[in-house]
Structure formats: structure tokens, C-alpha cells
Amino acid sequence: MxxxxxxxxxxxxxxxxxxxxxxxxxxxxxxxxxxxxxxxxxxxxxxxxxxxxxxxxxxxxxxxxxxxxxxxxxxxxxxxxxxxxRHSDPTPSVDPDDQAAWTAELLGARRAVASGTAQPAQARAITSGREGVSTRLKARLRESGSCIPPAVRAALAPYRPARAARESAVEQGLPDALSVRCEWCLAQPGEPCRRRRIALDGGARGTAPCATHPSRLDLAAALQAQHAEQTQPALA
Structure with missing residues (x-):
């Protein structure tokens, strides 16, 4: 004043x-x-x-x-x-290699917010649900079936053999065992089966990944058959 x-x-x-x-x-x-x-x-x-x-x-x-x-x-x-x-610094519009201009724009925005001449810049929230998916992204997902392109998935296969085997089984029409909960080791959907380690006193010492339990494969196959039976009358 x-x-x-x-x-x-x-x-x-x-x-x-x-x-x-x-x-x-x-x-x-x-x-x-x-x-x-x-x-x-x-x-x-x-x-x-x-x-x-x-x-x-x-x-x-x-x-x-x-x-x-x-x-x-x-x-x-x-x-x-x-x-x-309440202010989150927005990315300056100048060349990031120009350190002086970059700093000057950041400080200018902060001064404007602190002096009350500009509103604080809020951090953009991550959208969720179908409303946050753009039309172009929906079309690309329908075309490729996944957010990972097929070429990238093939390049990553040697580094994640379990995931590659699971994707190959699904493509061949076999049941996806990891889509259901394992009743034997209580592994949740999406998690691999685990083997319990028992200590000398009989208590559980820990768990370690193991091959998929047969009961889990049977449950996934039964659910796949049930789903196929439900979809056939609808298609007819």
C-alpha cells in the first residue's frame, strides 16, 4: 500500500x-x-x-x-x-536448458500466487474409470488387446518367462490359472502359487514361489467351461 x-x-x-x-x-x-x-x-x-x-x-x-x-x-x-x-509449480514453457529463464518463470509464478494476483496451480489428479480413458486410447486397446504393444511384449518374454507362458496359454484357449484364487496356498488372483516353509517347531517360517497347484488349474478350467456354457445360449 x-x-x-x-x-x-x-x-x-x-x-x-x-x-x-x-x-x-x-x-x-x-x-x-x-x-x-x-x-x-x-x-x-x-x-x-x-x-x-x-x-x-x-x-x-x-x-x-x-x-x-x-x-x-x-x-x-x-x-x-x-x-x-496449495501451489504446485507447473512446468515452465521455456527451454529447460536455459536455466536462468526456467528459474525466472518459476519464481515469477510463485510471486504472483503469493501476492494474490494469480490462483495456485493445483496438481492434476490421476483420472480413473472409463471417463478418464480417451477415445484414441480405447481404439488402440481394442486393436492390440493390451497397453503393451506385441513387439514389446515379445522382447520382454525372455525376462519374464512365467508371464510369457501365461499369455501363451491364454492365446491358445487354455484356462488362466492366475485369474482365480488358489484354495491350497491362498494366493490371490494375479499372484503366483507359493510353497510354505515350515520351521523345526512346526510354525510357518515363510513362503517361496512354486509351480501352480493342480487344484488351481482345475478351478480355472471349471470357471472357463461355465463361462463358455453361459455365453453359448446368448450367442444362439
């Missing part, structure tokens, strides 16, 4: 609390100089929620003590901290 805005603020406060009024010209000049020195970097109002008159009126309503410049500087600092805490 400049000196004229400080004078207008003091006149506004004087109408609400006469204890702040200075009738002597010298005292009024000193009061104006003091408030301008302490509140020169505090704006009168911002486009996004800050108004120093609201802070002054709130203090006069709730405190029995005469208002001081610190009673307006504290709400302003809280306002700045809250906005910066």
Missing part, C-alpha cells in the same frame, strides 16, 4: 474504533509514516480473497485492544503461506 492507501485505511479504521484517531497533525503524520513503513508491502486488496479492510474489521470485532500494524501483517503472511502451500 502506498501512503494514500494507508491514509484511507486509517480513516476507515478510525470510523470503527475512535481510539486510533490522532487529532494532532504531528501525531497523525508520525502514525501515517509508521504504518506505511510496516505495511508498505501489504496490498489493499487482491483479486483472490484478500482485503485488508476485512482483516481490520475482524480484529476490531474480536479483540478489545486497539489495532496495530502487526494485526494486519500477520493475516497477510498467513494468506501468503496458505496459497504457496
Amino acid at each position: 502506498d501512503r494514500r492507501e494507508i491514509a484511507a485505511l486509517l480513516a476507515y479504521i478510525g470510523r470503527l474504533d475512535t481510539r486510533t484517531i490522532r487529532t494532532d497533525q504531528g501525531e497523525a503524520r508520525d502514525q501515517l509514516a509508521q504504518w506505511h513503513e510496516l505495511l508498505g508491502d501489504v496490498p489493499m486488496a487482491t483479486p483472490h480473497g484478500w482485503d485488508v479492510r476485512v482483516a481490520a474489521r475482524q480484529h476490531i470485532r474480536t479483540s478489545p485492544y486497539p489495532i496495530l500494524p502487526s494485526d494486519l501483517a500477520r493475516p497477510w503472511e498467513s494468506y501468503r503461506r496458505d496459497r504457496l502451500a
